[in-house]
Amino acid sequence: MATRSSTPLTERPQRADAQRNRRRVLEAAEQLFAEAGNGATIEGIAKRAGVGVGTVCRHFPTKQALLDEVLTDSFREIVADADEALASADPATAFEQFVHRLAAQQARRRLLAEQMATDLELPPAAVELKKAMRARITELLERAQAAGAVRSDISPADTAMLFAGVAQITAVSGADATLRERYVAVMLDGLRPAAATPLPGKPLQYRDVDRLLARRSRSASR
Amino acid sequence: MATRSSTPLTERPQRADAQRNRRRVLEAAEQLFAEAGNGATIEGIAKRAGVGVGTVCRHFPTKQALLDEVLTDSFREIVADADEALASADPATAFEQFVHRLAAQQARRRLLAEQMATDLELPPAAVELKKAMRARITELLERAQAAGAVRSDISPADTAMLFAGVAQITAVSGADATLRERYVAVMLDGLRPAAATPLPGKPLQYRDVDRLLARRSRSASR
DNA sequence: GATAAAGTGGAAGCAGCGTTCCGCTTCAAC
DNA sequence: GTTGAAGCGGAACGCTGCTTCCACTTTATC
Numbered sequence: 001m002a003t004r005s006s007t008p009l010t011e012r013p014q015r016a017d018a019q020r021n022r023r024r025v026l027e028a029a030e031q032l033f034a035e036a037g038n039g040a041t042i043e044g045i046a047k048r049a050g051v052g053v054g055t056v057c058r059h060f061p062t063k064q065a066l067l068d069e070v071l072t073d074s075f076r077e078i079v080a081d082a083d084e085a086l087a088s089a090d091p092a093t094a095f096e097q098f099v100h101r102l103a104a105q106q107a108r109r110r111l112l113a114e115q116m117a118t119d120l121e122l123p124p125a126a127v128e129l130k131k132a133m134r135a136r137i138t139e140l141l142e143r144a145q146a147a148g149a150v151r152s153d154i155s156p157a158d159t160a161m162l163f164a165g166v167a168q169i170t171a172v173s174g175a176d177a178t179l180r181e182r183y184v185a186v187m188l189d190g191l192r193p194a195a196a197t198p199l200p201g202k203p204l205q206y207r208d209v210d211r212l213l214a215r216r217s218r219s220a221s222r
Numbered sequence: 223m224a225t226r227s228s229t230p231l232t233e234r235p236q237r238a239d240a241q242r243n244r245r246r247v248l249e250a251a252e253q254l255f256a257e258a259g260n261g262a263t264i265e266g267i268a269k270r271a272g273v274g275v276g277t278v279c280r281h282f283p284t285k286q287a288l289l290d291e292v293l294t295d296s297f298r299e300i301v302a303d304a305d306e307a308l309a310s311a312d313p314a315t316a317f318e319q320f321v322h323r324l325a326a327q328q329a330r331r332r333l334l335a336e337q338m339a340t341d342l343e344l345p346p347a348a349v350e351l352k353k354a355m356r357a358r359i360t361e362l363l364e365r366a367q368a369a370g371a372v373r374s375d376i377s378p379a380d381t382a383m384l385f386a387g388v389a390q391i392t393a394v395s396g397a398d399a400t401l402r403e404r405y406v407a408v409m410l411d412g413l414r415p416a417a418a419t420p421l422p423g424k425p426l427q428y429r430d431v432d433r434l435l436a437r438r439s440r441s442a443s444r
Numbered sequence: 445g446a447t448a449a450a451g452t453g454g455a456a457g458c459a460g461c462g463t464t465c466c467g468c469t470t471c472a473a474c
Numbered sequence: 475g476t477t478g479a480a481g482c483g484g485a486a487c488g489c490t491g492c493t494t495c496c497a498c499t500t501t502a503t504c
Contacts, residue, residue: 234449234450236450237449237450237451239450239451239452240450240451240452243451243452268453273452273453274452274453274454275453275454276451276452276453276454276455277451277452277453280451280452
């Protein structure tokens with residue numbers, strides 16, 4: 001959706017078979033990235049999509065471009081999930097529902113979990129979506145806190161980190177959805193006001209997250 | 223300690239400088255694996271140790287061998303931490319103390335967190351240590367549960383997974399110790415009987431973990 | 445100190461993977 | 475149908491990182 005549209009106008013639309021192939025590649029990439037994270041190979045993606053490597057590399061000039069596209073889709077879906085949850089009347093339910101969905105997204109796309117925690121370079125479209133996602137998380141959390149359903153000494157960034165951790169470990173170990181939900185539930189119990197014991201340290205701010213990631217990606221690129 | 227001792231007896235002890243270099247390589251490897259996980263390169267390790275790549279590769283014939291050695295050390299330390307905690311009189315304190323230490327180990331050695339969740343192939347020495355570690359975790363948890371300090375519907379394997387997740391996300395994102403302790407504390411709150419809401423699914427057993435990992439490492443070796 | 449074994453550094457070899465290139469095929473406009 | 479452009483596959487290329495090899499240096503023994 002991003003790559004193709006560098007055609008201003010007065011230009012031929014993409015050929016039908018090309019469009020079909022592009023979609024196939026994207027689907028294959030999503031699957032393989034989900035299974036193997038960044039370890040998925042172009043050749044593997046091409047094979048699963050039933051095309052040659054050349055085709056993959058024309059539609060997406062570099063592996064990073066392909067990765068960006070998949071990643072952007074993920075953010076889009078998370079934002080959509082958040083909007084759906086926000087429509088719910090009950091703030092507590094909204095928060096819990098969203099958190100389960102967030103973890104599911106991250107588990108399904110191992111890639112996403114990896115990237116959310118490590119890489120800084122994001123395509124412009126994804127940057128916007130990430131901002132939107134953060135705003136939604138903040139709203140969901142603050143509403144739940146105002147309703148007394150969630151302890152007040154944690155921040156949106158804390159929330160994101162905590163559930164990213166749970167999602168990542170279940171995704172990486174190849175566990176199933178039930179196990180993931182189990183751990184999300186434990187995590188949610190830890191966030192209830194009733195359970196709250198004083199926490200060490202201060203709530204994490206989003207700008208701290210960005211600083212951490214910037215520092216890390218500068219030192220060891222991997 | 224494992225590689226060198228294939229010398230039965232009536233054989234020269236290793237030369238002094240060789241021993242020194244071996245230790246240096248091991249230290250450098252531990253540092254770099256901790257920082258960059260499996261992404262650390264032999265050349266980087268050699269450079270940090272102040273030796274040539276040839277030297278690294280003679281002491282440790284493959285990268286995996288080096289990795290095994292570092293990993294085995296980690297397990298050893300965890301078992302030692304557990305023994306120390308077990309010596310504590312109060313089961314609740316013992317459990318909490320150990321869990322903080324476990325997360326610290328896993329965060330310090332990003333490698334460990336990765337391997338604990340993904341790879342199956344372990345050197346024989348590490349296999350024994352892993353068993354010992356599991357036994358310790360079980361004992362710490364069961365004592366804490368018997369004392370009413372931890373909810374009874376979670377298993378030792380659940381515990382390991384949960385804290386591995388927290389440790390991994392803080393390690394990968396390069397967060398500091400305070401933040402990690404903060405999240406471990408939230409997690410511990412989630413484990414208190416007072417907070418407990420019914421959990422979906424069944425407690426994870428260690429044999430389930432092994433099955434998961436076996437399946438995963440068979441499908442995508444990465 | 446002389447000597448032989450042990451150890452060392454780094455260049456060369458090799459393998460995996462992303463990217464490029466080009467002759468051939470397929471589509472779609474006329 | 476014909477034709478030209480768009481798209482395709484996969485071999486070839488280059489880069490990066492693990493491993494091997496060997497001429498040279500260091501250690502320890504006599």
